[in-house]
Amino acid sequence: MPILLALDASSSACSAAVLCRREGADDVLVSRFELTPRAHTRRLMPMVDEVLAEAGVAPAELDALAYGRGPGSFTGLRIAAGAAQGLAFGLDRPLLGVSTLQALALGAHRRHHYRHLITALDARMGEIYAAAWQCDRGRVETLTEEAVLPPERLRLPPGHAEHDWVGVGSGWTLWEAMSAEVQAGMGLCLTEPEPAAEDMALLAADALAAGEGRPAAEVQPVYLRDRVAWQKGR
Template sequence: MPILLALDASSSACSAALLLQREGAEEQLVSRFALTPREHTRRLLPMVDEVLAEAGLTPAQLDAVAYGRGPGSFTGLRIAAGAAQGLAYGLDRPLLGVSTLEALALAAHRRHDVERVVTAMDARMGEIYVAAWHCRNGSPEALLQEAVMPPQRLELPTAELGEWYGIGSGWSLRELMPAEVRTAVSDYDAEAEPAAEELVRLAARDYAAGARPAAHESQPIYLRDQVAWQKGA
């Protein structure tokens, strides 16, 4: 059974997780997570060393590498992508990019046993990165595709009845969202950040389904066409 490593630096948090799924043995997950704004470059690779050491493994024993491919912080995405791509290239292993918004949806599903989840991350510049999901059997299904928009424009899928759960830093802008969204989302967690613990589980799902992308094929997903912005006069 596969051994997968995941890295994430898409937000103010930095994390690494190692998932071992060995034949005839219980699943083992080793992870590190810390809120480390502006310290991702210094903290990310030591976290990788720590999870490998705790599991008693070497990099050569990995079957695949995964990372949070976005959306999120432009700088953080490039840091994680560069580190993960370097590991995958050096080891000649597949590199799986995993949605940070899907990871947040899985976190809400696992922690709160909710099915309908709206994930939102603060995209700055008065916008949010957002998607909506139906989570079943530990796997989110996208109902609203990932997008970047002002919170005032958010609309939920009308075909999905029932209450929704909101998760991610974008929910700090809840008061700017339409009244019908605030009514439908009965509870939310605006403090949650994407974490490698959920990313590695999603990567394991994709790996089991046959995903084996080469390291050079993976690219961060910014959602914005422009990754740099200057305030106008």
């Protein structure tokens, strides 16, 4: 029955959420979300104060913290990681990093009941961050691992071409560069949704129940582009 705080600054949006999950009762989820592309540092911690106050939760009552670990904006990821790690250290609570691409998938599933999703974020430099997911009753299953790649190299998950796919995220603004196979397989593309802390809180609560909470020092952002560069340089 955790009480969990999640925060995110991985994109143009900035958000914070408190999830109170109690046995035998509906979840209480309080959130703030703003499009603040150049004001993450100024808005993130006030948002945290706002959601804690609205939920009636003192910091000492938190069981865990979570943040959007990436992929996403390098600067934004560092802002959220620093804030979340500082809070987790100070409160001596476990920390969980949540995939921004998975959070996008859960958000689209919760709001529109889409089941087969490819989430993609614009990674700049002619590339996208992308992954494919299958969603069912609030659960998000990974179909392809997160990757950074040129949009023309994006492919539908093997063995799943028959599904009516939905694309979500800013990476789909590069639609014209994508392959004919991908374009033919997409039933709908939503370019406006951004990762949100409320979806991260739900994912983190399930991960916490599965024993995935870690000491703050062990949880690091995921940049993907650094990983690819290292692999090519070996």
